[in-house]
Amino acid sequence: MKQYLALIYQKSLSDFKAEARRGSLGIIWWLLEPLLYVGVFYVIFSIIFHRGDESSIVNLLTALVVWKWFDSAVRQSSNSISSNVGLIRQVYLPKIMFPLMVITTATMRFLIIFPLLIVFIILQGYEPSIVWVAVPIIMIVQLMAIFAIGGFLAAIIPFAPDLRMLIDNGMTLLFFLSGIFFDINNVSPNIKFYLYMNPMIGIIESYRDVLLDGQWPDLTMLFIIATVSMLGILLACYILNRFDRQYLKII
Amino acid sequence: MKIPKIQRPLAIKLRNVGVSYKIRSTLFKTSKYWALKDVSFDLYHGETLGVIGRNGVGKSTLLRLLAGIISPDKGEVINKGVTSSLLSLQVGFIQHLTGRENAILSGMMLGLSKAKILSLMDDICDYCDIGDFFDQPVRGYSSGMRARLGFSVAYYSEPDVLLIDEVLGVGDADFKIKSSEALKKRIMSDETVVIVSHNVNTLRELCDRVIWIENGIKCMEGRASNVLDEFVRYKGKFENIRKINHKP
Numbered sequence: 177m178k179q180y181l182a183l184i185y186q187k188s189l190s191d192f193k194a195e196a197r198r199g200s201l202g203i204i205w206w207l208l209e210p211l212l213y214v215g216v217f218y219v220i221f222s223i224i225f226h227r228g229d230e231s232s233i234v235n236l237l238t239a240l241v242v243w244k245w246f247d248s249a250v251r252q253s254s255n256s257i258s259s260n261v262g263l264i265r266q267v268y269l270p271k272i273m274f275p276l277m278v279i280t281t282a283t284m285r286f287l288i289i290f291p292l293l294i295v296f297i298i299l300q301g302y303e304p305s306i307v308w309v310a311v312p313i314i315m316i317v318q319l320m321a322i323f324a325i326g327g328f329l330a331a332i333i334p335f336a337p338d339l340r341m342l343i344d345n346g347m348t349l350l351f352f353l354s355g356i357f358f359d360i361n362n363v364s365p366n367i368k369f370y371l372y373m374n375p376m377i378g379i380i381e382s383y384r385d386v387l388l389d390g391q392w393p394d395l396t397m398l399f400i401i402a403t404v405s406m407l408g409i410l411l412a413c414y415i416l417n418r419f420d421r422q423y424l425k426i427i
Numbered sequence: 428m429k430i431p432k433i434q435r436p437l438a439i440k441l442r443n444v445g446v447s448y449k450i451r452s453t454l455f456k457t458s459k460y461w462a463l464k465d466v467s468f469d470l471y472h473g474e475t476l477g478v479i480g481r482n483g484v485g486k487s488t489l490l491r492l493l494a495g496i497i498s499p500d501k502g503e504v505i506n507k508g509v510t511s512s513l514l515s516l517q518v519g520f521i522q523h524l525t526g527r528e529n530a531i532l533s534g535m536m537l538g539l540s541k542a543k544i545l546s547l548m549d550d551i552c553d554y555c556d557i558g559d560f561f562d563q564p565v566r567g568y569s570s571g572m573r574a575r576l577g578f579s580v581a582y583y584s585e586p587d588v589l590l591i592d593e594v595l596g597v598g599d600a601d602f603k604i605k606s607s608e609a610l611k612k613r614i615m616s617d618e619t620v621v622i623v624s625h626n627v628n629t630l631r632e633l634c635d636r637v638i639w640i641e642n643g644i645k646c647m648e649g650r651a652s653n654v655l656d657e658f659v660r661y662k663g664k665f666e667n668i669r670k671i672n673h674k675p
Contacts, residue, residue: 421498
C-alpha cells in the first residue's frame with residue numbers, strides 16, 4: 177500500500193517534470209495557457225457581444241482556472257486505463273492507480289497556477305478576507321468530484337471504448353453549463369435544479385462567492401456535492417477492484 | 428543437506444486453469460476466445476521450469492497468469508506468498524526524463540522501494556555502462572542504449588519468481604552476450620524461473636523440467652529432455668502433415 181502511494185507520487189512527479197521539460201518554454205506555458213484562454217473568451221464576450229463589466233475578466237479567469245483543473249483531470253483520467261495497455265501488459269498494478277496518477281499530476285499543476293490567480297485577484301483590488309480560509313474546503317470537494325467522475329469513466333471506458341467519443345462533447349457541454357459565462361441566479365428556477373446536477377456549477381459559484389464577493393460559500397450545497405461524489409468514488413473503486421485483473425482481457 | 432528437488436516448497440500451483448479473452452466484433456456482440464483451456468502444474472522454489480509450445484498456444488497468457496496480471500476465468504491459481512514478475516524491459520519509461528530518473532520510476536513499477544533502487548543505483552549505472560548518458564534524457568538514447576538501461580533495471584529488480592518470455596539477450600552485440608550470460612547464470616542458480624519459448628535448444632540447456640502446451644492444454648510434463656524430444660518428434664510430424672496438405 178505504502179509502496180503504491182509512493183509510486184503514485186513518483187509517477188505524477190515524473191510526468192510533471194517531463195511536461196515542464198517538453199516545450200522550449202516549459203513551465204511558462206502553464207501560465208500562458210490560461211491567460212490565452214481567458215484572452216479568447218474576453219475578446220468574444222466583452223468586445224464582440226458587449227456583455228460584461230470591469231469585473232468580468234477576473235470572474236472569467238477564476239472560473240476558467242478551476243474549470244481547467246477539472247477538465248484536464250477528468251479527460252486524462254477517463255483514458256488512463258486504456259492508454260496504459262503497454263504498462264498493464266508488463267506489470268501488475270492495482271488499476272485504481274491509473275486515474276489517481278493523472279489526477280495527481282493535474283492537481284499539482286493546478287496548485288502552481290492557483291496562487292497566481294490569487295495574486296491576480298489581489299492586484300485587481302480585491303481585499304483578502306477571512307472567508308478565504310474556505311478555499312481549501314472547496315478544493316477538496318472539487319477533488320472529490322474529479323475523482324468520482326474521472327475514476328468512474330476510467331473504470332467503464334475499457335468496456336465501452338466508443339464512449340470516448342462522447343466524452344469530448346460531454347465536457348464541452350458541461351463547460352458551457354458550468355456558469356462560467358452566466359450567473360446561475362439569473363436562470364429561471366425550474367431549469368436551475370437541473371443545472372445543479374453538474375457539480376462544477378456549484379463549485380465555481382463557491383470559488384466566486386469566496387474570492388470575489390467575500391462571502392461564505394453555500395456549505396450545504398458543498399456538502400451535498402461531497403456526499404454524491406463520495407458515492408461515485410466508492411462505485412468507481414468497486415468496479416476497478418472487481419475487474420482489476422480482467423481489464424487486460426477486455427482491452 | 429541438499430533437499431531432493433521434488434520436496435522443495437511449493438511456490439505457485441495452477442489447477443485446471445483457463446483464460447478467455449473477449450473479442451468485440453460489433454457494439455453489442457462479443458465472442459469469447461479461450462487462450463488457455465486446461466492447464467495444471469506446480470512450480471517449486473528454486474527450479475527452472477520451461478514452457479514449450481508453438482506460436483499462439485497460450486504461452487504468454489500463462490506467464491501473465493503467473494505474474495498476477497490477469498486472473499483465470501476457470502480453475503485456480505494458488506500463490507504461496509511469492510512475488511513474481513515478468514522480465515520486462517523499459518517499463519514505464521518517459522522520454523523526457525534522464526536515465527537515472529527513469530531507473531527510479533521503472534524500478535518502483537517493478538516492485539522495488541525507492542530506497543532500494545537508490546541503493547542499487549551505482550550498480551545499475553555500472554551495469555548498463557552508458558557513461559554520461561545515464562544523466563541525459565532517454566529521448567536522446569540509441570535503441571541499444573535504451574535496451575541496456577531497460578535490462579539493467581529489470582535485472583536488479585529480483586522478484587521471487589522470475590518470468591521470462593522468449594528473449595534472453597537484448598541490445599547491441601556486446602550487451603546481448605553480457606545480458607544473456609548474466610541471465611543464464613541467474614537461471615542456473617537457485618532462483619525460481621519460468622521460461623517460455625518455442626526454442627528447443629534454449630530450454631534444453633536451461634531447464635530442469637518442461638511443460639508442453641498445445642492449443643491451451645497441457646499435453647505433457649516431465650524432465651526437460653523427455654518432453655523436448657517428444658515435442659521435436661511431434662513438431663516434425665505436424666510439419667510433414669502440413670506439407671502434404673499443401674501439395675497441389
